[in-house]
Amino acid sequence: MQSILHLEDIRKSYYLGKHELPVLKGITMDIFKNEYVSLMGPSGSGKSTLMNILGCLDSPTGGKYILNGKDVSRMPDDELADVRNKEIGFVFQQFNLLPRLTAAENVALPLIYSGAPKKERIERAAAVLEKVKLTDRMHHKPNELSGGQCQRVAIARALINNPSIILADEPTGNLDSKTSYEIMDILGKIHADGNTVVLVTHEDDISKYSHRIIRLKDGLIESDKINEEPVTNIQYS
Numbered sequence: 094m095q096s097i098l099h100l101e102d103i104r105k106s107y108y109l110g111k112h113e114l115p116v117l118k119g120i121t122m123d124i125f126k127n128e129y130v131s132l133m134g135p136s137g138s139g140k141s142t143l144m145n146i147l148g149c150l151d152s153p154t155g156g157k158y159i160l161n162g163k164d165v166s167r168m169p170d171d172e173l174a175d176v177r178n179k180e181i182g183f184v185f186q187q188f189n190l191l192p193r194l195t196a197a198e199n200v201a202l203p204l205i206y207s208g209a210p211k212k213e214r215i216e217r218a219a220a221v222l223e224k225v226k227l228t229d230r231m232h233h234k235p236n237e238l239s240g241g242q243c244q245r246v247a248i249a250r251a252l253i254n255n256p257s258i259i260l261a262d263e264p265t266g267n268l269d270s271k272t273s274y275e276i277m278d279i280l281g282k283i284h285a286d287g288n289t290v291v292l293v294t295h296e297d298d299i300s301k302y303s304h305r306i307i308r309l310k311d312g313l314i315e316s317d318k319i320n321e322e323p324v325t326n327i328q329y330s
Contacts, residue, residue: 096123096125097125098158100122120312131291131306131307132291132293132307133294133297134310135310139311146158149168161180178206178207181257183251183260184244184248184259184261185262185263185264186263188267195231195232196230196238196246198218201214201217227249239272240268240269244267244276245276258290259283261290264292265294273299280292281324281325290303
């Protein structure tokens with residue numbers, strides 16, 4: 094099995110003056126191609142810090158992080174930004190859409206950074222919006238969309254660069270129950286299409302959609318278990 098993410102004794106500390114505050118205390122794990130993994134843990138467990146390291150938004154204090162064959166543990170910021178754009182598709186709780194851009198323009202934004210020509214950007218944005226059933230809303234701005242539709246735009250944007258991994262941070266945190274399950278069905282379909290998905294959540298019913306559940310406590314992995322019966326009521330084909 095091919096490892097997409099390899100973490101070896103990852104540590105992260107913050108400093109308040111001369112006082113060290115260790116948050117991650119030695120995380121070692123692998124996430125493999127086409128896995129669907131939930132990262133869970135209470136407030137203060139280190140899951141947000143770990144997510145930031147997985148997403149190359151922060152660097153570890155110690156240890157090694159190999160992402161798709163590249164050691165990103167000590168990369169300078171400009172190289173990390175390039176890795177983020179090419180290798181990782183982010184889905185955030187707050188959607189993080191630009192209000193003045195249409196759905197299609199928001200989705201195509203990462204392609205501008207990678208230098209794709211306009212015609213290609215439009216075609217690829219339309220293709221991924223079709224995947225999340227939003228073709229009829231591609232010219233609408235975020236304030237003309239529901240919360241669930243905004244999150245589907247964010248998922249389409251995460252897919253636009255064919256990343257190695259989709260990293261979803263509390264993707265249903267701002268949504269009602271019905272819309273949450275619709276979003277989880279879409280993520281399930283994306284995983285079924287061959288994508289690697291890592292979901293950060295504190296909700297047990299949301300984590301049950303994933304095939305593996307890793308629980309953190311006090312900066313360490315408390316448990317790492319296969320979910321024998323993941324929820325599979327995927328409504329989108």
